[in-house]
Amino acid sequence: MSLLPFFRWCDSTWLSVAIRDSRFLFPIIETFHLLGITLLLGTTIVLDLRLFNLTMRQQPVMRLAAQLAPWTTGSLLMVVASGVMLFLSEALKCYDSGPFQLKMLLLFLAITFQFTVFRRFTRSKRTEAAHVRSWIVGLLSLSLWFGVGLAGRAIGFF
Amino acid sequence: MSLYTICEWLQNTEWGTGIRESTLLFPIIETSHVLGLALSVGTVAILDLRLLGLGLKREPVSQVMGQLLPWSLAGFAMMFITGILLFWSQALKAYDSVFFRIKMVMLILTAINALVFQFTVYRSMADWDQAPVTPFRARLTGAISLLLWIGVIAAGRTMAYRF
Numbered sequence: 053m054s055l056l057p058f059f060r061w062c063d064s065t066w067l068s069v070a071i072r073d074s075r076f077l078f079p080i081i082e083t084f085h086l087l088g089i090t091l092l093l094g095t096t097i098v099l100d101l102r103l104f105n106l107t108m109r110q111q112p113v114m115r116l117a118a119q120l121a122p123w124t125t126g127s128l129l130m131v132v133a134s135g136v137m138l139f140l141s142e143a144l145k146c147y148d149s150g151p152f153q154l155k156m157l158l159l160f161l162a163i164t165f166q167f168t169v170f171r172r173f174t175r176s177k178r179t180e181a182a183h184v185r186s187w188i189v190g191l192l193s194l195s196l197w198f199g200v201g202l203a204g205r206a207i208g209f210f
Numbered sequence: 211m212s213l214y215t216i217c218e219w220l221q222n223t224e225w226g227t228g229i230r231e232s233t234l235l236f237p238i239i240e241t242s243h244v245l246g247l248a249l250s251v252g253t254v255a256i257l258d259l260r261l262l263g264l265g266l267k268r269e270p271v272s273q274v275m276g277q278l279l280p281w282s283l284a285g286f287a288m289m290f291i292t293g294i295l296l297f298w299s300q301a302l303k304a305y306d307s308v309f310f311r312i313k314m315v316m317l318i319l320t321a322i323n324a325l326v327f328q329f330t331v332y333r334s335m336a337d338w339d340q341a342p343v344t345p346f347r348a349r350l351t352g353a354i355s356l357l358l359w360i361g362v363i364a365a366g367r368t369m370a371y372r373f
Contacts, residue, residue, distance in 0.1 A: 079364070079368060082364070082367070083360060083364045086360060086363045086364055086367065087360045090248075090251050090252060090255050090359070090360065090363065091252075091255055091259075093248045093252045094251070094252030094253060094254075094255040094256045095252075095256065096252075097248070097249060097252045097253060097281075098252070098253060098256050098278065101281065107277045107278065107281060108269070108273065108274075108277045108278075110273065111269055111273070115268065116266070116269075119265065119266050119267070119268060119269075120256075120265070120266070123259065123265055198245070198248070201244070201248065202241060202244070205241070205244055208370075208371055209237065
């Protein structure tokens with residue numbers, strides 16, 4: 053089954069047409085997309101650096117994780133909502149884009165990882181910073197989220 | 211000698227031409243630019259949230275600032291060096307781009323914002339270091355910083371896609 057009809061339908065919704073026809077909507081929505089990415093990567097980087105024991109050693113991992121989690125989730129919602137709108141406006145272009153497919157795959161993996169392994173690990177009392185497990189979880193989290201970002205950047209290049 | 215001729219000379223140097231015409235070098239430098247940006251602005255954004263009294267409220271501001279700023283500066287150094295290399299290779303396009311100018315102005319404003327903070331609210335930080343709700347001036351600094359950085363990213367991003 054080809055996904056092409058679905059992408060075609062996305063490309064022709066009123067929202068996609070409205071965003072395409074406006075000079076300002078795309079850059080405005082993209083600015084929110086970038087703001088969300090900044091906050092999402094910010095919370096991820098800080099928590100991962102903490103897992104590596106490279107910053108904020110006086111604060112327990114669990115306590116930082118609990119305070120950062122609402123910002124991770126909130127910014128993720130903002131990124132996804134704005135991302136869906138950006139996608140709708142150029143769905144057919146995305147259909148042909150290798151980096152877009154890679155980005156969606158990595159995004160799926162990153163979100164799954166974030167709300168299962170990463171969440172449980174950083175909220176656990178037994179988590180020790182700089183332990184091998186902490187390095188693995190932190191590096192996985194960094195690679196997945198940066199992978200999503202870089203694949204997204206690559207959409208514009210190809 | 212005008213700014214234009216300097217830009218023209220710069221991008222026609224061996225290095226400028228080399229970066230511009232290399233299929234690998236330009237994307238590698240630009241990717242490093244974006245990675246440095248994420249590290250720098252990502253950590254600054256968390257600090258801004260603390261200044262706004264919105265994030266990491268249970269931690270002292272001095273802790274968040276002292277622990278995160280070295281990372282912001284490291285990311286900034288990476289962003290700055292790669293940014294200069296990118297400019298070097300595309301100096302004339304940057305010269306002609308209104309978004310590049312907007313970006314530079316906003317970068318200067320972020321520096322001014324940080325300096326103003328340093329010489330005003332920062333001096334009384336001991337009084338509100340532990341407070342979840344920060345003074346108005348601190349919140350203002352955080353808000354301005356966050357807005358300016360988003361502006362820098364948005365302008366830079368727009369500029370890059372028009373090249």
